[in-house]
Amino acid sequence: MVNTEVNIGGGLKFKNPVSTASGCFGYGYEYDDFIDVGRLGAIFVKGTTGSKREGNPYPRMAETASGMLNSVGLQNKGVDHFIKEIYPRVKDYNTHIIVNVSGSTVDEYVEVTEKLSDLEKIPAIELNISCPNVREGGMVFGTHCPSAMMVTREVRKAWKRSLIVKLSPNVTSIHEFAKAVEGEGADSISLINTLLGMAIDAKTRRPVLATVTGGLSGPAVKPVALRMVWQAYHAVKIPIIGLGGIMNATDAIEFMLAGATAIQLGTANFIDPTVSVKVIEGIEAYCREHGITDVNELTGGMISD
């Protein structure tokens, strides 16, 4: 038997290191037809804001070499809708439901956080200071260190359970941000959000996305993500949830070897809605093959000769 339980900090444990990334797995029930989502370590649900947002205009997606750009822009029906309509549908899944908290202002982040505090079965929030697709807030907080610290500090005051801060890769020194939010009381960090990119249609000479720029995800970003997880691992003591282009169990194991305690699957869910279960099984198989009895042995286990 392989122990697959991992400790995410702030009293939160995942039964296995595999979770699904915000914005890439809906609210979980979109995947009910394909897998038992209760097998996941956790589900990070769609970015949730203080009030309803329509998101960005169409087109919002562009396929790229080994990946995709999106500019969804946090379309969601707001925290009150989540509490009333969605929470009752997802609260009894046999896995953790973690809400990705987004906003334009510190007050909005705090407002969403306070409202979620009343929900017993939300053991953690993921503070999204890294969405590249909204004009205000989002990545502005995640790419300016004092702002990242301020929003983490204020949300920390409002949230007693596990607090995960999702970092932006659109910075020069990821370790500074990792350390900064650790210092403000984050229980763990997740990284990376998407990389800012763009696409142009040479035929029409126009941008492909209505917003011109968008967030790049998929295998194209994996080496960057892996490097940032490794850098963050050497900068902080809190657990790291790694994501960015993970398509299979081998990718997931690489993130753990670089320093991740758990991983999130994002874009991969779009191509194979059953991928998360395959990754859970693949990590266990890897451990068995390599005589590893505790999956935690993988974290930071990269050998540097």
Next chain:
Amino acid sequence: MTKYIRDFIIEDNIRLNTEYFILNIRSEEALPDMYPGQFVEIKVENTDGVFLRRPISIYGIDREKQTINLLIQKAGKGTTKLAQHKQGDKLNIIFPLGNSFTAPERKGKVLLVGGGVGVAPLPFLAEYLVDKGMEVEFLLGFRNSDLLVDLKNFEKYGKVNLSTDNGTAGEKGTVMDNSVLKEELLPFVKVYTCGPNIMMKAVAAFVEARGIECEASLENTMACGIGACLCCIQETIHGNVRVCIEGPVFNTKELIW
């Protein structure tokens, strides 16, 4: 409706012309219920520059043989790869996806307007509507006679009115220039359309102005196809909705386009 992910076996790949082909794919297990307007998402294997699945309308189904027909246009790298597949190859499919066309409330004559590869969902729709006691008529538009699809597959359900841009088949001009729209529109109780947006908008504006209900099946760039990613958005009177879940079929009165 339950969605499935399943490997299908290609029974046949029929080249219709330089751009269009039909994939006939078979499932080892019985097919679930599927409705006209719904689509599948096909995984395109080992193709440079192709990362996401390709959404393709259902052209027809054969329950007994457990097969689905897909009419596909070679439009880019993904569909070009699909065109190269041979009998016996496997395709991984997520299906059936999206909502479907709805029958009119009262029996009567219906017009199905398709342009280019947008004709794909129409035979399956016609079969459904004929079954509901409707009289079906088609109005199909293509660029020229070299790009026609197999019209017999349409003619078995009703009269086919044809338009080509250069007049090499049917009437010259777009579907909007076709005489069927000028002379005989009033007898139709409902109009259905699928094709380029510019065509669907013109069709919808024309029939709505005459008090006739119109449904359009929209095309959209999609990632997941199952409602998770919120990439394939259409602006409607209800806000931005997902074409893969709330669509692809919309009552045109609800669209802001």
